[in-house]
Amino acid sequence: MEKNILLTVEYDGTDFFGWQRQPDVRTVQGEIEKVLSVICARKIEINGVSRTDAGVHALDQKATFSADFAIPVEKIAEVANNLLGGGKKPARQPSDVRIISAEEVPADFHARFSSVGKTYRYLINNSPEPDIFMRNRCYHVQQNLDVDAMIEAAAFVTGEHDFASFQAAGGNERETTVRTVYDLSIYGSAGDYITMEITGDGFLYNMVRIIAGTLVDAGLGKIPAASLKDILEAKDRTKAGHTAPARGLYLAKVYYDREEMRG
Amino acid sequence: MEKNILLTVEYDGTDFFGWQRQPDVRTVQGEIEKVLSVICARKIEINGVSRTDAGVHALDQKATFSADFAIPVEKIAEVANNLLGGGKKPARQPSDVRIISAEEVPADFHARFSSVGKTYRYLINNSPEPDIFMRNRCYHVQQNLDVDAMIEAAAFVTGEHDFASFQAAGGNERETTVRTVYDLSIYGSAGDYITMEITGDGFLYNMVRIIAGTLVDAGLGKIPAASLKDILEAKDRTKAGHTAPARGLYLAKVYYDREEMRG
Numbered sequence: 315m316e317k318n319i320l321l322t323v324e325y326d327g328t329d330f331f332g333w334q335r336q337p338d339v340r341t342v343q344g345e346i347e348k349v350l351s352v353i354c355a356r357k358i359e360i361n362g363v364s365r366t367d368a369g370v371h372a373l374d375q376k377a378t379f380s381a382d383f384a385i386p387v388e389k390i391a392e393v394a395n396n397l398l399g400g401g402k403k404p405a406r407q408p409s410d411v412r413i414i415s416a417e418e419v420p421a422d423f424h425a426r427f428s429s430v431g432k433t434y435r436y437l438i439n440n441s442p443e444p445d446i447f448m449r450n451r452c453y454h455v456q457q458n459l460d461v462d463a464m465i466e467a468a469a470f471v472t473g474e475h476d477f478a479s480f481q482a483a484g485g486n487e488r489e490t491t492v493r494t495v496y497d498l499s500i501y502g503s504a505g506d507y508i509t510m511e512i513t514g515d516g517f518l519y520n521m522v523r524i525i526a527g528t529l530v531d532a533g534l535g536k537i538p539a540a541s542l543k544d545i546l547e548a549k550d551r552t553k554a555g556h557t558a559p560a561r562g563l564y565l566a567k568v569y570y571d572r573e574e575m576r577g
Numbered sequence: 578m579e580k581n582i583l584l585t586v587e588y589d590g591t592d593f594f595g596w597q598r599q600p601d602v603r604t605v606q607g608e609i610e611k612v613l614s615v616i617c618a619r620k621i622e623i624n625g626v627s628r629t630d631a632g633v634h635a636l637d638q639k640a641t642f643s644a645d646f647a648i649p650v651e652k653i654a655e656v657a658n659n660l661l662g663g664g665k666k667p668a669r670q671p672s673d674v675r676i677i678s679a680e681e682v683p684a685d686f687h688a689r690f691s692s693v694g695k696t697y698r699y700l701i702n703n704s705p706e707p708d709i710f711m712r713n714r715c716y717h718v719q720q721n722l723d724v725d726a727m728i729e730a731a732a733f734v735t736g737e738h739d740f741a742s743f744q745a746a747g748g749n750e751r752e753t754t755v756r757t758v759y760d761l762s763i764y765g766s767a768g769d770y771i772t773m774e775i776t777g778d779g780f781l782y783n784m785v786r787i788i789a790g791t792l793v794d795a796g797l798g799k800i801p802a803a804s805l806k807d808i809l810e811a812k813d814r815t816k817a818g819h820t821a822p823a824r825g826l827y828l829a830k831v832y833y834d835r836e837e838m839r840g
Contacts, residue, residue, distance in 0.1 A: 325709065326709050326710050326712070408707055408712035408717065409709065409712070410709055444672075446587060446589050446672065446673055446674065447589050447714065449670075449671035449672070450671070451710065454671065561671075
């Protein structure tokens with residue numbers, strides 16, 4: 315009998331053309347589907363919760379699919395990871411994608427439609443010189459950032475707003491651009507790594523990267539922190555700051571339980 | 578007038594075919610020479626202290642060259658780094674190699690012949706699951722390592738020895754395989770990151786990686802710690818353990834002063 319399976323997946327997005335399957339290029343969905351199709355001996359398609367862009371990382375991507383298995387569900391991750399590369403064969407190159415877990419879920423559970431929210435993390439390296447070993451995993455900002463100004467600006471973003479000013483062209487045109495940001499926190503200090511963590515019920519195309527870029531602009535003194543209020547009210551992308559690069563962005567957590575998300 | 582310049586360079590070795598210039602492939606020496614040749618408006622060749630293999634990283638590679646400059650010496654690093662990529666242009670991909678400093682040194686100073694020793698670092702991730710973000714920067718060992726056994730084994734390596742058992746074929750055949758290891762330290766604990774740091778007056782081809790692999794074998798209980806004594810005495814590569822992968826190895830420090838090295 316077919317089982318509905320929820321995968322938890324992590325990846326370093328550097329060498330992927332994003333999550334979504336595309337012909338002729340290496341994508342996370344494409345690589346995982348290839349491996350699952352081998353395991354299930356038929357073509358498998360998975361539904362991911364977030365179609366991360368090229369260069370964006372994930373610590374907790376979720377995806378569901380239904381299939382028959384010749385192996386126990388608790389073995390799926392191990393078998394898939396060995397096929398994805400890395401694992402126990404030291405001669406192979408270590409893999410940049412890993413299935414953390416596979417678990418059976420009720421037939422009506424869907425990675426995306428069942429989710430109630432997500433947390434994204436955005437990592438900034440605020441130092442005069444770049445860290446070459448972290449070059450694909452953070453946004454290097456040379457000039458000293460005013461973290462207090464960033465925190466002040468972030469306060470305006472929290473809550474239910476029309477985020478039209480923070481939506482890039484090229485995304486899905488949805489009915490509404492209203493979203494709720496439950497939490498937006500800034501950790502770290504100037505001259506060091508600074509982390510932005512944002513939790514919300516949904517995010518428009520490039521919304522997190524535009525918020526991160528706008529907060530950096532506030533931290534650099536290019537815009538006043540209080541202008542975030544006006545930017546939101548303008549509902550105009552040109553009023554917000556720059557789009558921070560993909561390499562600093564991590565899909566950090568997906569929620570299926572409102573209590574957990576708000577806790 | 579020509580100036581003799583000492584470069585201090587760091588790089589992530591993942592995407593390089595090693596240090597040494599080779600036709601048609603991307604090497605660290607090749608990339609730096611290309612950029613310096615632009616700056617000096619003539620063909621520049623540099624002499625590095627260590628010809629690191631493909632995948633090996635460096636925090637403190639040193640190289641010398643002599644040339645005339647139209648720019649002040651203290652500007653060389655900044656100008657070269659902008660040409661190497663990264664730097665101040667956010668639209669560019671960040672560079673995986675960076676010149677930390679360039680300084681004028683006496684005419685008879687040579688990065689390699691003037692050096693009196695080096696410290697290499699070897700990084701092991703000892704955990705059941707790999708860290709995909711560190712996949713190119715450490716050696717993932719799944720089974721629990723006995724760090725005390727590794728420390729016990731390391732004690733036999735310190736001192737002046739004939740290291741013929743720890744030399745891979747394919748290196749330069751030198752007159753002598755006697756080297757002095759001033760210090761070999763192991764930091765960290767089982768189930769976590771474990772670092773080996775080795776300081777010596779010189780290293781045979783793959784010597785650090787074979788020592789690291791042999792200490793891992795001791796940590797796994799595959800060989801007794803005390804067998805390191807016999808392995809050294811055998812002067813036979815087949816008696817030592819496996820060669821640990823290049824990706825865990827870092828050239829950490831180059832010394833031009835014996836006091837500093839032994840301190």
